[in-house]
Amino acid sequence: MEEKNIVEVKNLKKYFPIKSGVLQRTTGYVRAVDGVSFSIKKGQTFGLVGESGCGKTTIGRSILRLTEPTSGEININGVDIMKVKKKDLRPLRPKMQMIFQDPFSSLDPRMPVGEIIGEAVKEHNLVPKSEYRDYVLSIMKDCGLRPYYIDRYPHEFSGGQRQRICIARALALNPDVIIADEPVSALDVSIQAQIINLMKDLQEKRKLTYLFISHDLSVVEHISDVVGVMYLGTMMENGPKESIFKNPLHPYTQALFSAVPIADPDVKMNRILLQGDIPSPSNPPSGCKFHTRCSKCMDICKTEVPTLQEYEPGHCVACHLYNKKKTENK
Amino acid sequence: MKQYILKRIGISVLVLLGVSMLLYGICRMVPGDYVANMTAGNQNITPEMEQRMREVYGLDKGVVEGYVSWLKDALRGDFGTSFIYQESVVSVIAKYIGPTVSLAGISMLLEILLAIPLGIIAARKQYSRTDYTIVAIAIIGISLPSFFFAAVLKRVFAIGLGVLPVSGMVTARADYVGFAHFLDLGKHFVLPIIVFVVTGVGGLLRYVRTNMLEVLSADYVRTARAKGLPERKVIGKHAFRNTLIPVVTMVGGMIPNLFSGAVITEGLFGLEGLGNVALQAVYQGDIPYLMGFNMFIALMTLVGTLVSDILYAVVDPRVRYN
Numbered sequence: 096m097e098e099k100n101i102v103e104v105k106n107l108k109k110y111f112p113i114k115s116g117v118l119q120r121t122t123g124y125v126r127a128v129d130g131v132s133f134s135i136k137k138g139q140t141f142g143l144v145g146e147s148g149c150g151k152t153t154i155g156r157s158i159l160r161l162t163e164p165t166s167g168e169i170n171i172n173g174v175d176i177m178k179v180k181k182k183d184l185r186p187l188r189p190k191m192q193m194i195f196q197d198p199f200s201s202l203d204p205r206m207p208v209g210e211i212i213g214e215a216v217k218e219h220n221l222v223p224k225s226e227y228r229d230y231v232l233s234i235m236k237d238c239g240l241r242p243y244y245i246d247r248y249p250h251e252f253s254g255g256q257r258q259r260i261c262i263a264r265a266l267a268l269n270p271d272v273i274i275a276d277e278p279v280s281a282l283d284v285s286i287q288a289q290i291i292n293l294m295k296d297l298q299e300k301r302k303l304t305y306l307f308i309s310h311d312l313s314v315v316e317h318i319s320d321v322v323g324v325m326y327l328g329t330m331m332e333n334g335p336k337e338s339i340f341k342n343p344l345h346p347y348t349q350a351l352f353s354a355v356p357i358a359d360p361d362v363k364m365n366r367i368l369l370q371g372d373i374p375s376p377s378n379p380p381s382g383c384k385f386h387t388r389c390s391k392c393m394d395i396c397k398t399e400v401p402t403l404q405e406y407e408p409g410h411c412v413a414c415h416l417y418n419k420k421k422t423e424n425k
Numbered sequence: 426m427k428q429y430i431l432k433r434i435g436i437s438v439l440v441l442l443g444v445s446m447l448l449y450g451i452c453r454m455v456p457g458d459y460v461a462n463m464t465a466g467n468q469n470i471t472p473e474m475e476q477r478m479r480e481v482y483g484l485d486k487g488v489v490e491g492y493v494s495w496l497k498d499a500l501r502g503d504f505g506t507s508f509i510y511q512e513s514v515v516s517v518i519a520k521y522i523g524p525t526v527s528l529a530g531i532s533m534l535l536e537i538l539l540a541i542p543l544g545i546i547a548a549r550k551q552y553s554r555t556d557y558t559i560v561a562i563a564i565i566g567i568s569l570p571s572f573f574f575a576a577v578l579k580r581v582f583a584i585g586l587g588v589l590p591v592s593g594m595v596t597a598r599a600d601y602v603g604f605a606h607f608l609d610l611g612k613h614f615v616l617p618i619i620v621f622v623v624t625g626v627g628g629l630l631r632y633v634r635t636n637m638l639e640v641l642s643a644d645y646v647r648t649a650r651a652k653g654l655p656e657r658k659v660i661g662k663h664a665f666r667n668t669l670i671p672v673v674t675m676v677g678g679m680i681p682n683l684f685s686g687a688v689i690t691e692g693l694f695g696l697e698g699l700g701n702v703a704l705q706a707v708y709q710g711d712i713p714y715l716m717g718f719n720m721f722i723a724l725m726t727l728v729g730t731l732v733s734d735i736l737y738a739v740v741d742p743r744v745r746y747n
Contacts, residue, residue, distance in 0.1 A: 188653025192651065195644045203645040205670075205740075218653065
């Protein structure tokens with residue numbers, strides 16, 4: 096049975112103004128997110144990959160309106176988040192939670208674990224007062240935290256345990272969607288696996304939907320159902336995991352995937368080395384944003400912006416190489 | 426915790442010993458001792474008489490000998506007799522401590538009450554007009570020389586408008602009693618307190634603002650917002666409480682200022698407090714008073730740091746003393 100889309104993002108834009116001069120006039124914009132659209136089906140994991148500074152984190156924060164998006168449409172569970180007034184957003188918050196990258200700074204050092212997890216539960220009156228402590232304990236148990244941790248402070252825990260606390264904190268509000276912004280990149284590899292498996296287990300049990308932001312392709316391959324590849328604030332390619340990993344279409348995706356190390360020194364790797372640096376997002380190249388570094392660059396790439404078009408069922412790519420073929424076929 | 430405090434007190438005793446040595450050495454090395462100051466310009470004084478007076482004041486002994494005898498007395502609780510006042514140092518301090526503590530205490534309280542909320546407002550509205558205004562005023566306050574600012578205030582309020590007294594602690598020959606006396610005292614303290622607060626508030630304010638900014642950008646504040654807490658709780662419960670940690674240490678360090686920080690302000694307004702007395706003592710070489718006063722300040726400094734270290738453990742669960 097086809098599940099419905101629980102998250103729909105259309106043409107999301109977030110421009111950060113650059114101010115300069117004595118009068119602090121806006122002289123330009125950093126286009127952190129420049130017209131991104133995607134959707135996530137209920138119970139699925141959407142893995143968002145891309146190199147540092149391509150706007151992954153900004154997308155995550157903009158969806159929750161933790162940073163105010165410049166324009167676009169965000170639809171979560173049928174509610175148009177962009178149209179909700181800032182002060183009316185608060186009751187909706189429990190349904191969409193976030194897990195941050197750095198478990199050392201995302202927990203208030205002056206609050207015991209039980210309160211960190213339960214504070215918002217109390218605030219939103221999710222469970223009756225008499226059941227409150229039991230509820231927190233049950234959430235902790237689900238996340239692999241021992242009951243006696245409840246009165247301890249965050250500094251007494253290791254990175255992995257802290258990330259479990261962060262997950263428990265998000266879970267306690269019984270959300271539909273969890274946005275996980277690089278939730279494992281600050282952890283050891285062995286701990287990464289534990290946390291990823293915990294997230295997968297919880298997803299099965301509670302029918303959670305994840306937006307999983309990461310730069311680690313092997314982690315994304317492990318956890319995602321659908322993968323989106325970003326470059327310089329734009330979605331270059333997205334589609335089902337199998338299809339993207341087996342048959343990457345966009346030259347950028349191909350280069351990105353070829354950079355993944357393989358744990359076998361005998362395997363000859365056929366790396367695609369990109370030339371030059373990422374252009375500045377305040378002054379992105381015309382046409383296709385990748386054309387300055389693309390080995391298959393054509394004339395049209397320099398002038399015309401390619402749109403995201405379906406190449407295979409569910410697998411979309413924004414590249415003139417394929418768009419052209421498609422039109423020729425027609 | 427108890428063990429930690431005992432250890433700290435033990436260390437403090439050693440520190441005080443070192444401080445007393447340095448202080449005594451410096452006091453004695455100042456050119457022109459009390460006798461020389463007193464007899465300067467008096468042609469009837471013979472060298473023999475001077476020698477005789479030095480013996481009376483105990484200034485004939487060498488630095489080391491003098492220090493040892495001062496220390497012996499001090500350990501018995503006797504800090505000697507002030508040369509100027511001809512009274513025991515302890516009673517001189519007790520007599521003049523009142524105005525000093527009231528001036529500095531009230532000012533410090535006002536500084537804290539102003540600096541914390543203004544610092545938080547400035548941080549929450551970073552780079553806004555409000556922020557720039559608050560920070561600009563803070564920096565003007567820091568940069569204002571207190572003697573100049575005091576002169577301006579006197580010109581405006583005492584001489585120009587005539588609403589407040591120029592200096593002193595009570596109106597001469599008025600002989601108020603009871604509440605009227607208290608009110609009169611209060612009037613004399615208004616300008617000194619303004620000088621104290623305006624020149625002192627900036628440092629603390631900027632410290633609060635910087636710390637608040639740091640905390641506001643922390644992920645746990647973002648988390649608190651994402652959890653859907655009302656802004657009041659995000660700021661009050663998460664941001665403010667974490668800002669308080671470093672501020673508490675700063676305030677602990679301000680304790681010695683309660684007794685010493687007022688030297689210039691007291692002098693400018695003719696308030697008879699410890700600072701003003703200390704200034705006279707420096708001019709005239711009143712060694713016993715200087716030693717007593719400075720040791721008292723040193724003690725308060727040590728108490729201040731100890732108190733702030735203990736408070737640190739109270740406000741920050743990460744800090745434990747074993």
